[in-house]
Amino acid sequence: MSLSAGIVGLPNVGKSTIFNALTSGKAQSANYPFCTIDPNVGVVPVPDPRLKQIQKFITTEKVIPAALEIVDIAGLVRGASKGEGLGNQFLANIRQVDAILHVVRCFEGDVIHVDGSVDAMRDVETIETELMLADMDSLEKRLKRIAKMPDKESKTQAAAIRAALDKLNDGQWLAHADFSELEREALKPMFLLSMKEVLYIANVHEDELGEENAQVAALREHAAKAQAGVVLISGKIESELSDMEAEEAAEFLSELGLEEPGLHALTRETYRLLGLQSYFTAGKKEIRAWTVRVGAKAPEAAGVIHTDFERGFIRAEVFTIADLEKHQSEAEIRNNGVMRQEGKEYVVADGDIMHFKFNV
Known part of the structure; x- marks a missing residue:
């Protein structure tokens, strides 16, 4: 199945660091294929301990995990919905992915923040507001075109658009908003940005991986209301791990008191977010995980x-x-x-x- 998730975030939040670590990791098992398709698209293996469980009983030449397509989307700035910065490119790219991985900076440091200070919820609001504004613009344009059309399909879609605009005006992200099945079907052809599922990636300082600072706590509270998940990652640690061979990486993780890289949890959560699961085939040549929708x-x-x-x-x-x-x-x-x-x-x-x- 070809489903993809897009990594989004403001400039200087660690978005590209995390993407690069995901798509270049030497610390991946030698049997795990990974690659970068072009400068901003990578294919990432989904770590699955069940493959090794099967291999204990069925000897085989190779083990092939499931894989995900991850897209590193251009950094967003305030005003993107009106074409500011790389806004048009950002919005076009995000329309093409199936889910959003929203990197949020939750650490202080020397890297200058685009808004001058670190504030996780301000950053989340900036991006989500821009996406909702872009959706409102699309919906209003569509409504103008079909408002007076007499056919049943146009009337149904117009009613769904009005319902969506009301929710967006109330500041609601649409993915889990209260729509009827008919309204959801009517809105589906519009590929609305705020209809996409979101997973928040809290990028924390390497010394705070086991802690919940105020920024992470605020992000978790927001995510709970939005029925979204949160994964904690230190972009710096993941970047260092991606440059290590597997044995060295395992030793480094042990020193940090971690069982696995944060990117493994991120990849599995992204798989779940996309509504995917794995089944296996196992024979003399290979054990392989295949991706199917739930x-x-x-x-x-x-x-x-x-x-x-x-x-x-x-x-x-x-x-x-x-x-x-x-x-x-x-x-x-x-x-x-x-x-x-x-x-x-x-x-x-x-x-x-x-x-x-x-x-x-």
């Missing part, structure tokens, strides 16, 4: 591997990591009658290990 049925999951698998889907053979740990091998899972045979209506569960039978 709620996908077996034929759709098969189609992620190849469109022929979906088109000619017959059934899926399914077992779990718990089955593997209990019976120690796939052969024993079959011998004990634990291998499940699932048809077209089967809803894939996160962590399923699957084989597909198909005929084209």
Whole structure:
């Protein structure tokens, strides 16, 4: 599946430092593919300990994790909704991603803040206000075009637009606003910025990773009201880790009292934010995590591997990591009658290990 998340933030909040660490990490496992597609798009592996659990029982040549596309979006300034700075580029780029990773500076330091001082909630308000203003502009223009159109579809969309404008005027981010299913469907073709899910990244000082300073506490309170998550990261530490080999990085993390890089938690949370989950295939050549949307049925999951698998889907053979740990091998899972045979209506569960039978 090709879904992406865009990293946004004001200038000098650590946005590009975090993006560069995500897309260049030597500390990633040697089997984890990662790359930068162009200067501001990277493909990042999704760390998943379940891959190693499977490998304990199914020996294989390589292990391939799921991956995410992350976009480093141009820094935003006040007035972006009216084209100030790189505003037009910023808004165009953010329309193309499926979710927003909002980097918020929560540390003091020598790096000059664009507004002269560190204030997490002021920064959040600046960016979210610009995105909501851009949405209001789009909605008002659309409403002018369709307000007098007599067809039912235009009337439905016009009513949905008025409802959205009322909420935006009240300062509501639209992703979790109270809309009917019909209103959401009517607004969907407009690709509204404030309809996107948000994950806040609190960029903290390296000495404050285990603490909750006032900036982080304020951000958490805002995020809770917005039904959004918060991940704490020290951009400086992540940058240093990305330049280390795996063994050196593990030692550094141990010294800091951390179990894993903050970017691992960030990647997993982004995966969840996009409504994604993984199923696995495991054979002699490779163990691989495949990405499907939550709620996908077996034929759709098969189609992620190849469109022929979906088109000619017959059934899926399914077992779990718990089955593997209990019976120690796939052969024993079959011998004990634990291998499940699932048809077209089967809803894939996160962590399923699957084989597909198909005929084209």
